[in-house]
Amino acid sequence: MYRKILIATDGSDRSMKSSRHGVKLAKSLGSDVLVLHVINEMAISKVIASLLRKGTSEEDLRETLKASAERIVAEVAKMGEASGVRVEPLIREGDPASRILDAARVENVDLILMGSHG
Numbered sequence: 229m230y231r232k233i234l235i236a237t238d239g240s241d242r243s244m245k246s247s248r249h250g251v252k253l254a255k256s257l258g259s260d261v262l263v264l265h266v267i268n269e270m271a272i273s274k275v276i277a278s279l280l281r282k283g284t285s286e287e288d289l290r291e292t293l294k295a296s297a298e299r300i301v302a303e304v305a306k307m308g309e310a311s312g313v314r315v316e317p318l319i320r321e322g323d324p325a326s327r328i329l330d331a332a333r334v335e336n337v338d339l340i341l342m343g344s345h346g
Contacts, residue, residue: 229338230254230257231260232259233254233259233261233338233341234261234262234263234335234339235250235251235262235264235342236265236341237343238343242344244303244304244343246341250341251304251311251315255312259313260314260316261308261313262337263301264319264320264327264331265320266323266328267290268324272289276289294319
């Protein structure tokens with residue numbers, strides 16, 4: 229039915245709860261999972277000016293956000309590993325809605341799963 233499920237996560241509690249549900253669903257259906265975290269460019273631009281005044285560079289901010297994204301997708305990948313589900317991590321930058329839809333098209337996913345808040 230669903231060969232590939234895209235789980236979009238921002239790392240929030242609700243998002244991780246939906247990720248656990250997605251991994252369980254994938255296990256029951258024999259599906260693969262693509263876990264996506266989008267580093268929101270709008271959020272970055274709003275914070276940069278404030279951080280630059282405090283001495284934090286844009287590059288440092290981007291590295292911090294990338295490290296956070298890597299931890300988030302790794303956590304979902306661990307869920308998959310523990311359940312015997314193949315999970316492929318993806319990290320993108322930009323508008324979350326656009327990047328989720330882009331990934332769904334490019335990766336030919338059958339189902340997009342995400343939390344309702346986050």
